[in-house]
Amino acid sequence: MFQMARVGFALLFGLTTLARMEAQPMVEAAAPLAARISSLLPRRATVSLEFQVLTPPAMVESSRFRGALEEELRKTGLDLSGTTQPESHLRVSVTENARGLLFVAEVSGKDPRQVVMLPWSRPLPSDAKPALRLVLKPVWEQSEPVLDFMILDSDSQLLILSPTRVTSLHLTNGKWAPNGQAFLTLDRPVARDPRGRLEFIAGALRAFLPGTTCGGQFQPQLGLTCSPGNEPWPINPQDPAPPVRWVSDSNVLESAGVRGSFYNAARDLFASSNESIQDRAGVTAPGTESWGNDLAAVANPCGSGNVLIVSMAGENRARDQVQVFEMISGQPVVRSEAMALPGAVTALWPAETPGQTTLVVRNSKTGNYEASRLALACAE
Amino acid sequence: MRLRAWLWLALSSVSAGSLAAGTRPHYGGILTMDLTGTFSTLEPSELPGLLSTLIGETLVRINSRGEFEPCLAASWQREADGRRWRISLRSNVKFHDGELLNAVSAAPVLLAALKRTYSDVAITPGGTTLVIQSASPLPDLLTELASPRTAIIRKSESSPLIGTGPFRVTAWEPGRRLALAAFEDYWGGRPFLDSAVINLGSNRTSADVFDVPFSSLRRILPEATRIWQSAPGELLALVAADVPAFAMQALALAIDRSSIVNVLTQRRGEPAFGLLPQWLSGYEFLFQSAPDVTRARQLASQSKLNPLALSYAGNDSFARAVAERIALNARDAGLTVQPSPNSGGSLRLVRLPLESADAAADLVILTRLLGLAERTNTVDVSKPETLYEAEKALLDSNRVIPLLHLPQLYALTPRVHFREADRGNPLILHLEDLWVDP
Numbered sequence: 001m002f003q004m005a006r007v008g009f010a011l012l013f014g015l016t017t018l019a020r021m022e023a024q025p026m027v028e029a030a031a032p033l034a035a036r037i038s039s040l041l042p043r044r045a046t047v048s049l050e051f052q053v054l055t056p057p058a059m060v061e062s063s064r065f066r067g068a069l070e071e072e073l074r075k076t077g078l079d080l081s082g083t084t085q086p087e088s089h090l091r092v093s094v095t096e097n098a099r100g101l102l103f104v105a106e107v108s109g110k111d112p113r114q115v116v117m118l119p120w121s122r123p124l125p126s127d128a129k130p131a132l133r134l135v136l137k138p139v140w141e142q143s144e145p146v147l148d149f150m151i152l153d154s155d156s157q158l159l160i161l162s163p164t165r166v167t168s169l170h171l172t173n174g175k176w177a178p179n180g181q182a183f184l185t186l187d188r189p190v191a192r193d194p195r196g197r198l199e200f201i202a203g204a205l206r207a208f209l210p211g212t213t214c215g216g217q218f219q220p221q222l223g224l225t226c227s228p229g230n231e232p233w234p235i236n237p238q239d240p241a242p243p244v245r246w247v248s249d250s251n252v253l254e255s256a257g258v259r260g261s262f263y264n265a266a267r268d269l270f271a272s273s274n275e276s277i278q279d280r281a282g283v284t285a286p287g288t289e290s291w292g293n294d295l296a297a298v299a300n301p302c303g304s305g306n307v308l309i310v311s312m313a314g315e316n317r318a319r320d321q322v323q324v325f326e327m328i329s330g331q332p333v334v335r336s337e338a339m340a341l342p343g344a345v346t347a348l349w350p351a352e353t354p355g356q357t358t359l360v361v362r363n364s365k366t367g368n369y370e371a372s373r374l375a376l377a378c379a380e
Numbered sequence: 381m382r383l384r385a386w387l388w389l390a391l392s393s394v395s396a397g398s399l400a401a402g403t404r405p406h407y408g409g410i411l412t413m414d415l416t417g418t419f420s421t422l423e424p425s426e427l428p429g430l431l432s433t434l435i436g437e438t439l440v441r442i443n444s445r446g447e448f449e450p451c452l453a454a455s456w457q458r459e460a461d462g463r464r465w466r467i468s469l470r471s472n473v474k475f476h477d478g479e480l481l482n483a484v485s486a487a488p489v490l491l492a493a494l495k496r497t498y499s500d501v502a503i504t505p506g507g508t509t510l511v512i513q514s515a516s517p518l519p520d521l522l523t524e525l526a527s528p529r530t531a532i533i534r535k536s537e538s539s540p541l542i543g544t545g546p547f548r549v550t551a552w553e554p555g556r557r558l559a560l561a562a563f564e565d566y567w568g569g570r571p572f573l574d575s576a577v578i579n580l581g582s583n584r585t586s587a588d589v590f591d592v593p594f595s596s597l598r599r600i601l602p603e604a605t606r607i608w609q610s611a612p613g614e615l616l617a618l619v620a621a622d623v624p625a626f627a628m629q630a631l632a633l634a635i636d637r638s639s640i641v642n643v644l645t646q647r648r649g650e651p652a653f654g655l656l657p658q659w660l661s662g663y664e665f666l667f668q669s670a671p672d673v674t675r676a677r678q679l680a681s682q683s684k685l686n687p688l689a690l691s692y693a694g695n696d697s698f699a700r701a702v703a704e705r706i707a708l709n710a711r712d713a714g715l716t717v718q719p720s721p722n723s724g725g726s727l728r729l730v731r732l733p734l735e736s737a738d739a740a741a742d743l744v745i746l747t748r749l750l751g752l753a754e755r756t757n758t759v760d761v762s763k764p765e766t767l768y769e770a771e772k773a774l775l776d777s778n779r780v781i782p783l784l785h786l787p788q789l790y791a792l793t794p795r796v797h798f799r800e801a802d803r804g805n806p807l808i809l810h811l812e813d814l815w816v817d818p
Contacts, residue, residue, distance in 0.1 A: 054665060097662030098446045098737045098806075102764060104663055115666065117764040189472075192569030192812070193405050249570060250407055263404050274818070275403060293404040313403070344799055367444070 026061050026094075026101065027068045029120045033092070033103050034072030036116040040107045041088055043077040048086040055096040062094060133302075133324060133336040134309070136359070137373040140169075140176065146360045146369040147196035147209070150352050152218070159218060160371070161198045161207055163190040166214075168222045180222035186212050187228035193251040197349065199233055208233050211248035235265055236297060236350040264348065266297040266308055267327065287332045292320060294348035296357040300326070300335075302378035307335055309357050309374060311345040314338075318364040320345045324376065342370065403797075405572045409816040411796065414582035414590040420554040422541040424528035429733065429808040430788075431578070434560065435476075436531035436543030439467060439490075440522055442736035444806045446660070448522045452481065452532055452544060462517035467510040467525075473567045475534065476548035483510050486532050493530040523741040546571045546812040556580055572815035588796050588816060589809075592789040594645055595698040605791045612650050612657045612785035613734040613807035616702065619750055623688060623726050625778040627715065630679035632781045633672045634713035635706055640784060644701050648789060652782035655746050655771055660739045663768050667775060667782075676713035687716035689725030696731070702783065703729050731786075737806055739767055750780055 041047065051066050069092065070080055088109035095102050101120040106113055140149065140160060148161040158169040158176055165183045169176040188211045196209040200218075207214040207224060213231040216224035232243035232255075244253040244265065252261040252273045259282035262270040269285055272278045277288035277295075292311035300307045307326045314321040322345070324336035347360035351373060359374045419426060424436040433441070439453040452473060457466040473481040483505030490510065491503045498518060504511040512521065524530055534542040540552050546566045551559035558578040562571045584590065585602055592607065601607075620628055637651035650657065654664035690706065692699040703719035706729075710717040717727065732749050734742045740759045752774055759766045774780065790809050795817040798810070 093665065095658070095662045095665065097658075097764065098444065098660050098739065100445075102662035104666065106666070115663075115765065115768060117663065117768065119662075119764055189565060189567050190569050192572060194569065249564070251404055273404075273406070 026065045026120065029101075029103055029118060030065060030068035030072045033105065033116075033118045034069060034076055036118060037073065037090065037092075037105045037107065038076035038078060040114050040116065041078060044079055045088055046079045046081070046086040047073070047088050047090050048082065049073070049080055050089065050091040051094075052091065053094045055094060055101070065094070066092075133376050133378065134322065134339045135375045135377050136339065137375070138370060139373055140371045141363075141368050143368050145194050145346065145362075146371045147194060147347060148198045148349055148358060148360075149371050150198050150200055152200060152352070157218065159198060159200075159205070159222075161196050163194040163196070163209070166198070166205075166207060166218075166222065166224060168218055180218075182216065182222045182224040184209065184212065184214055184224060185226040187226075188212070188249055191249060191251055193346075195246070195251050195347065197233060200352065206233070208246060210246035210250055263293040264295055266295045266350075267306055269295065269308070269327070271295055285330065285332070291332075292345065294345050296348050296350050298350070298357055298376060299355050301355055301376050307376070308332075309348065309376075311348055312338065314340055319343055320361070322348075322359070322374065336376075348374075405797070405799065405815040406818060407570070407572050407815070408574050409572075409818065411573050411576045411589065411811070411814060411816055412587040413576060413578045413811075414584050414587040415578060415580050416583055416591055416593050416596075418555045418580040422549065422552060422558075424531040424533065424543075427528070429735075429805070430811065431558075432528040432531075432808075433545060434547045434811055435541050435545045435549060436528070436533035437545045438528065438531050439469075439486075439525040442526050442738045442741070442805065444737050446737040446739055448526060448738075451526075452486070453525070456522070458521075462519050462521070463515065464511065464513040465518065465521055467512065469508045469510065470567060471508060473544050474565045475544055476539070476542045476563055477534075477536070478565075481532065481544055483508055485534075486510060489532055489534065490530060494524060496529070497524055520741070520744075523738065523744075526736065526738075526741075547576065550575070568812075571812040573811070576811060585791065588793050589814075590791050592791050593698065594648070594786065594789075595696070595701075601791055602793070604794045606794075608790045608792055608809055609648065610788040610808060611659055611737075611806040612787045614786040614788070615652060615655060615657075615730075615732045615734070615746065615782060616649075616699075616784040616786060617652070617655070617730055617732065617750070618690075618706070618781040618783060619728045619730055620779050620781075621726050621728070623778075624683070624685065626679050626682045627685055627688070628778040628781065630676040630713050630715060631706075631710055631717075633669070633676035633679070634709045634715065635781070635783065636671045636709055637783060640702055640705055644698065644705070645784065645786065649784045649786045652785045655774065655780070655782055656734075656739055656743060656767075657785040660734070660737060660742065661764070661767060661771070663764060666768070667772075671709075673712050676715075680714040685715065687718050688727050690717050690719045690727040690729060691723050691725035692719065692721060692729040693731075694721030699729050699731065706783075729783075734807060743767060743771060747774060750774075752777065752779060 053062050073080060088107055091106045093104040095104055099119060103118040103120060105116045144162045146160055150159045156171045160167045165181050167178060168180040170179040191210050196207060199206040203217065205216050205218050211228060212226050213229055214224040214226035230245040230248060232245045235244050242255050242257055244255045247254055247261055252263055254261050258270055258280045261273045263273060264271045268279060270278050271293045277285045277291050279285065290312055292313060294311040296309050297306045298309060307324050309322055309324055312321050312323060319341055321338040321340050323338040325332040326335045341361045343362045343364040346362050349358045351358045355375055357374045359372045361370050363370055424432045437452050439451060440448045441451040443449050452470055453467045454470040455468045459466060469481060469483060475481060487503045487505040487510060494501045498514050501512060501514045532544065536542060539549055541549055546563055546568060547560035548563045550561045561575045562573060564570055641647060641649050641651055653667035654661060656664060658664040690703050692703045707717040707719050732746055735745060743759060759770045796814055798814050
């Protein structure tokens, strides 16, 4: 049985917002861009301003940026009042290149056109708004794959499982600060679609990866010792499913009494590696044709029993979505709106806290792995 | 101006086919690929981009944002004003024959490759560290280390090429057929495919994956085939030799790029007004201009001009079609342009591939390939204005007219899948990330 670390959502939400790698909001580019533009023009010059967006950021943000830029330009002494005969014409373009957003300002008038440019890190896409019942709480983001994570020790300790290490972060002044890491000695190279699972039972920390099992502790100091082999582990302590084990050099699981290999399992349903949702005997569950390869069971907070959070293909081919289903008489019944995600689901596991799941999505824009907690709330 | 959204890694469906969203990759299976082009050597620098990193790998690579990231090198340090670099190799990397990569095995091949660029360079191997040094600074060393020219490879009697990449060579018939097998001990994770067979010089459309050259865009593709399209990464341009500036300006104003894009590329290409495409530089729109035949005529009438011979590659039917259209546009402006497959004209129609998403490195390479001598060594990709100024100087020299930016097109049958979030070089299809239905 897992030792359950209680995680307060409010705390999580507050501190994890800080922990995310923030991009610069677009509106903050207004002041430095205005300073660069004003250096090309005499003070109090009359200027006509043209604004164009050549990349599709959110329209609200563009209009906020334009407002902020006009204000900053006025602060530098330029006259944007719109006289009929402005001395100079200023065209500001919001565009993008391979590295992110790029602001391009062209000043034309009596002199030849002058150009200034300001690169700006692309704002992260806004987090997917939870639908009526699914609530997404971002926890951590990094460029290296996140296979699994746990929040322990009264919400003060975050453990991140990556393909070659476990990183420990401690909550200090509202921010996650690294305080240790343990490298995993792998007998085989990491699989191309890396997967893994963390387990914390009675003070013992274990990490399960295809072909390797590691054991150790995270207090007083994080340390793990690894050995080749695929030891079994429970996919969910609340789930009656038998223990599972990884298949070496692959991204699939197997379990005694279950026909064939599978990607994930919940409530006796198995996301089979032949792309269907099956029972133990290999019989396809009707009505699950649109389901993806990941599913996790959570307690229904607004009723009895359990429901399933399921990954699915999204409307945008590069982005998955998740949706809640309840199995009634062997048939799936939709219990939530689908929640669009910013990329492909790379991990969906039951969390150490009841009622929550661990979700990792690879953001299709940034390429980063975004680790979140997914919970359910009652619809209004 | 309306800019195209990024098309790279986008699959435009010829018909609706299932994709891998929401599902995990399958391991196993054989993939067949037919390529219209051929090559007779497996040297990574001579291979098409699609294949150049499958067998041999470089110490560093350039990601989709144009940034250097570790590959066979785990880290690097620049010392002494760039005259000395300390490269730490990734541990537990194996060659296809099982030998471990270390500094001693990497140094000779790397030194031979770097000597082509830096004549006085020296490499001191030590354990898992390479110290690269030169009497003069090596500011662009990372660009060199990311080039297929510096791939860490070996050869033996039993194998034409031994590398550390995700696939190993199992059979090689020069110019005809290349067979690859998954390298089980690949440090980056075994490819999903078990093997791949690549047929060269083939115009068939029956393989799992085949390239779609622009000359055959009108060809009917098999039902349910989808097209994978890279970022526009090939520049089609006119390069001049001893053509008066006024004639080049007139020609630039006369050419109707949009009609070439719409008709000859079936809207798969993009009009080019800069050497670097908009997605890479972010400022190409600053060079944009609409065709202006009236102004072109005025310029062309400044002085009497002999007919201009326009050469293109004789085996490139797409280039021929573009050259003929340029000749028509030029005639409207009062210029006589005579397309010819023979080399040596005062105008050359050239197709130049971009190597990576590193805009500065691409500009340097394009400048060299175009035979232009402008200074591009001051560009700093983190300061787009320096890049813009360098490119503007090249264009203002009136020796090159960008025409089109072209993507790579590959047709994929429904059994082929990949995850769109896998972000490697946006200019190439990553075979190691493809998988097939069982």
